[in-house]
Amino acid sequence: MPSLRLALAQVDTTVGDLDGNAALVRRAAAEAAAAGADLLVLPELALTGYPVEDLALRRSFVDASRAAVGRLAEDLAADGLGDLPVLVGYVDRASGPVAEGVSAAGRGQREGGGEESAGSESGATGVPKGLPQNCAALLHGGRQVGRYAKHHLPNYGVFDEFRIFVPGRDLLVARVRGVDVAVAVCEDLWQEGGPVAAAREADAELLVVLNASPFERAKDDTRLALCRRRAHEAEAVLAYVNSVGGQDDLVFDGGSVVVAPDGEVLARGEAFAEQLLVVDLDLPEGDPSPPDVERVQRVVVSQEPAPAREPVPAPLAEPLEDMAELWAALVLGLGDYVRKNGFRQVLLGLSGGIDSAVCAALAVDALGAEGVVGISMPSAYSTEHSRSDADDLAERLGIDYRVHPVAPMVEAFLANVPMSGVAEENLQARVRGTLLMGVSNSEGQLVLTTSNKSELSVGYSTIYGDSVGGYAPLKDVAKTDVWRLARWRDADARARGEREPIPEASITKAPSAELRPDQTDQDSLPEYDVLDALLEDYVVRAMGRSELLEAGHALEDVEKVVGLVDRAEWKRRQGAPGPKTTAVAFGRDRRLPITTHWREEDE
Numbered sequence: 079m080p081s082l083r084l085a086l087a088q089v090d091t092t093v094g095d096l097d098g099n100a101a102l103v104r105r106a107a108a109e110a111a112a113a114g115a116d117l118l119v120l121p122e123l124a125l126t127g128y129p130v131e132d133l134a135l136r137r138s139f140v141d142a143s144r145a146a147v148g149r150l151a152e153d154l155a156a157d158g159l160g161d162l163p164v165l166v167g168y169v170d171r172a173s174g175p176v177a178e179g180v181s182a183a184g185r186g187q188r189e190g191g192g193e194e195s196a197g198s199e200s201g202a203t204g205v206p207k208g209l210p211q212n213c214a215a216l217l218h219g220g221r222q223v224g225r226y227a228k229h230h231l232p233n234y235g236v237f238d239e240f241r242i243f244v245p246g247r248d249l250l251v252a253r254v255r256g257v258d259v260a261v262a263v264c265e266d267l268w269q270e271g272g273p274v275a276a277a278r279e280a281d282a283e284l285l286v287v288l289n290a291s292p293f294e295r296a297k298d299d300t301r302l303a304l305c306r307r308r309a310h311e312a313e314a315v316l317a318y319v320n321s322v323g324g325q326d327d328l329v330f331d332g333g334s335v336v337v338a339p340d341g342e343v344l345a346r347g348e349a350f351a352e353q354l355l356v357v358d359l360d361l362p363e364g365d366p367s368p369p370d371v372e373r374v375q376r377v378v379v380s381q382e383p384a385p386a387r388e389p390v391p392a393p394l395a396e397p398l399e400d401m402a403e404l405w406a407a408l409v410l411g412l413g414d415y416v417r418k419n420g421f422r423q424v425l426l427g428l429s430g431g432i433d434s435a436v437c438a439a440l441a442v443d444a445l446g447a448e449g450v451v452g453i454s455m456p457s458a459y460s461t462e463h464s465r466s467d468a469d470d471l472a473e474r475l476g477i478d479y480r481v482h483p484v485a486p487m488v489e490a491f492l493a494n495v496p497m498s499g500v501a502e503e504n505l506q507a508r509v510r511g512t513l514l515m516g517v518s519n520s521e522g523q524l525v526l527t528t529s530n531k532s533e534l535s536v537g538y539s540t541i542y543g544d545s546v547g548g549y550a551p552l553k554d555v556a557k558t559d560v561w562r563l564a565r566w567r568d569a570d571a572r573a574r575g576e577r578e579p580i581p582e583a584s585i586t587k588a589p590s591a592e593l594r595p596d597q598t599d600q601d602s603l604p605e606y607d608v609l610d611a612l613l614e615d616y617v618v619r620a621m622g623r624s625e626l627l628e629a630g631h632a633l634e635d636v637e638k639v640v641g642l643v644d645r646a647e648w649k650r651r652q653g654a655p656g657p658k659t660t661a662v663a664f665g666r667d668r669r670l671p672i673t674t675h676w677r678e679e680d681e
C-alpha cells in the first residue's frame with residue numbers, strides 16, 4: 079500500500095492581507111517539506127482570509143487574489159518547494175469578463191453551474207461568466223495545475239455566500255504519490271450529494287476538505303460526527319483542515335481532524351492554535367485506469383510511490399471541555415480583533431462587578447497585563463466594594479489601573495442640563511462612556527464593552543453609556559455563563575498553582591448597575607437563571623409566545639421579557655461586534671426589523 083504523508087496547516091490568516099497570508103502558506107510549505115510531506119492542504123480561502131464578504135464583488139480584489147495565487151506558486155518554486163503540491167483556498171472567478179452591470183449580488187436569479195459556463199457569452203447555462211467563486215488552487219512545479227470551485231454555498235446564519243459567489247460543479251481529483259485525492263470545500267461536506275458522492279464514484283482514496291468553520295460551543299463534536307459519516311459515505315479517508323483565529327464576529331477554532339472510513343480518528347489538531355499536522359496514511363493505490371466520471375477533472379501530480387521512511391506519530395489533541403473551550407474562543411477572538419486592527423492596548427471600566435472582571439481577565443490572557451488599562455469611575459451611588467473589588471482585580475491582574483470619580487462631572491452636567499429619573503441615572507453611565515472614549519482617543523486604546531448577551535437581549539444598558547466601545551467580548555455569553563466562566567478561570571488558576579485572577583467577591587455579589595441607591599438588576603429583570611432559560615428559548619430557539627408557555631416559562635416573565643427583547647432591537651443594531659459562541663448570536667444570525675408592529679400575542 080502506498081503511503082502518503084499529508085500535512086494540514088491550521089493557520090491564522092487576515093482578511094485582505096494577501097501578502098501576509100501568502101507568507102503563512104510559504105512558511106507552512108517549508109515546514110511541511112522539511113517534515114517530508116507529500117501534500118500540503120490549507121484552509122478555505124486561506125490566501126484572502128475568510129469571510130471576504132462583499133470584497134468578493136470588487137473586481138480589483140478578485141484580480142488581486144488571482145494574481146496572488148499565481149505569484150504564490152512561483153514563490154514556492156523559488157523557495158525550492160515546487161515539488162510539494164499545495165492546496166490553498168483563494169477567490170477566483172468563473173472565467174471571462176464580468177458582464178457589464180452584473181455582480182454576484184445583483185445578478186437576480188442564479189441557478190446551474192459555474193466554471194463550465196466559461197466561454198459562453200452570457201451564462202446561457204444559468205451563470206454569467208466572470209462572477210466570483212470560492213476556490214481551491216492546486217499548486218505544483220511553480221504553477222497552478224488544478225482548480226476546484228465550492229459547490230455548496232452556505233446562505234444561512236452568519237453566511238452570505240449566495241450573495242457573493244457562484245457555485246462550481248466540477249470535482250478535482252489529484253493523483254499524488256499514486257493515490258487519488260479528491261477536494262471539497264467546507265459547506266460541501268454539510269450537504270448531501272455533491273463532492274462527497276462524486277469522490278466515491280471517482281474512486282478517490284482520500285477526500286481533503288478545506289474549511290473556515292466558525293466556532294460554536296460543542297460544534298467540534300458535530301463536525302467530528304459529520305466527518306465520520308462523510309468518510310463512510312465516500313469510502314475514503316477524510317482530512318478536514320480548519321482555519322484558526324478571530325475575524326470580526328467570528329472565531330475559527332482549528333481542531334482539524336483526519337478520519338478513516340470506519341470512523342477511527344487518525345489525527346486531531348489543537349483547538350484555537352496554529353499548527354501543522356503531519357499524518358502518515360496508508361492508502362490503496364489509485365486505479366491505473368480510473369472510472370471516467372462526468373465533471374471530474376483529473377490531475378496527475380506524481381505517480382511514483384513515496385520512498386520508504388520512518389512513520390511519524392500522528393498528533394491527537396484532547397478536545398477541550400466546555401468552559402475551557404469557551405474561554406479560549408473569547409481570548410482568541412479578542413486578541414485577534416485587537417491585533418489585526420492595529421491596537422496594542424484595550425481600555426475598560428472596572429465596576430467591581432463580574433462582567434468587567436471577566437472582560438479584564440480575558441483581555442490579560444489575550445494581550446498580557448501590559449495590554450490592558452482599567453479605570454474605576456465611582457459615582458455618588460457607587461458602593462465601597464465596587465471600588466475595592468476593582469482595586470483587588472487590577473492588583474491580581476497587574477494591569478495599568480486608574481481611578482476617576484465621575485460625580486463632579488455628573489453634577490456639572492446636571493447644573494447645566496437639568497434632568498431627572500432614568501435620564502439622570504443614565505447620565506452617570508454616559509459620563510463614564512465619554513470618559514472611556516476620551517482617554518482611549520487620546521492614548522490609542524480600544525474600548526471594550528462589557529455587556530453580556532442577557533443584557534443585550536433585554537436592552538439593559540445605557541445607550542452611549544456603558545454600551546460604548548469597539549469590541550464586546552461577552553456579546554454572545556449569557557450572564558449565567560459569565561459566572562461559570564469566572565469560576566472556571568479561577569479554578570484553572572488554582573489547579574496550576576497560580577493566584578485566582580477574579581476576586582471571589584465579584585463572583586458572589588448581587589449584580590447591580592449602581593445608578594441609584596440599592597439598585598439591583600432583579601428590580602427590573604427576573605433572576606438570571608430564569609431569564610437565561612427564557613432567552614435561550616425565545617432568542618436561540620425562536621419559540622413563539624404559546625410555545626414558551628408550553629415549555630413552562632411563567633406568563634409574567636414571558637410577557638415582560640419578550641417585550642423587552644423586541645423593543646431592544648435598535649440598541650443591538652448599534653452594538654459593537656463580539657465573538658459568536660452559540661448557534662444564534664446577535665448580528666447576522668438573527669436579523670429582525672427594528673420598525674415592526676409584529677408582537678408575540680396570545681393566540
Ligand SMILES: Nc1ncnc2c1ncn2[C@@H]1O[C@H](COP(=O)(O)OP(=O)(O)OC[C@H]2O[C@@H]([n+]3cccc(C(=O)O)c3)[C@H](O)[C@@H]2O)[C@@H](O)[C@H]1O
Nearest residue numbers: 500504507533537538539540541544590591593599602648
Ligand atoms: N426604537 C428606537 N430607536 C431609536 N432610539 C430609541 C428607540 N427607542 C428608544 N430610543 C431612545 O432610547 C433612549 C433611552 O435609552 P437609554 O438611554 O439606553 O435608556 P433606557 O433604556 O430607558 O434605560 C437604560 C436601562 O438600562 C439599565 N442599565 C443601565 C446601565 C447599566 C446597566 C447594567 O447593569 O449593566 C443597566 C438602567 O438601569 C435602565 O433600566 C431615549 O433617548 C430614546 O430616544
Ligand SMILES: Nc1ncnc2c1ncn2[C@@H]1O[C@H](COP(=O)(O)OP(=O)(O)OP(=O)(O)O)[C@@H](O)[C@H]1O
Nearest residue numbers: 427428429431432433434454455456528544590591
Ligand atoms: N463604578 C464604575 N467604575 C468603572 N466602570 C464602571 C462603573 N460602573 C459601571 N462601569 C462600567 O459599566 C459597565 C456596566 O456596569 P454595571 O455596573 O452597570 O453593570 P453590570 O452589567 O453588572 O457590569 P459589571 O458586572 O461589570 O458590574 C461595567 O462593566 C463597567 O465597565
Ligand SMILES: NC(=O)CC[C@H](N)C(=O)O
Nearest residue numbers: 232264265268290291292
Ligand atoms: N465556510 C463554510 O462553508 C462554513 C459552513 C459550515 N456549515 C460550517 O459552519 O462549518
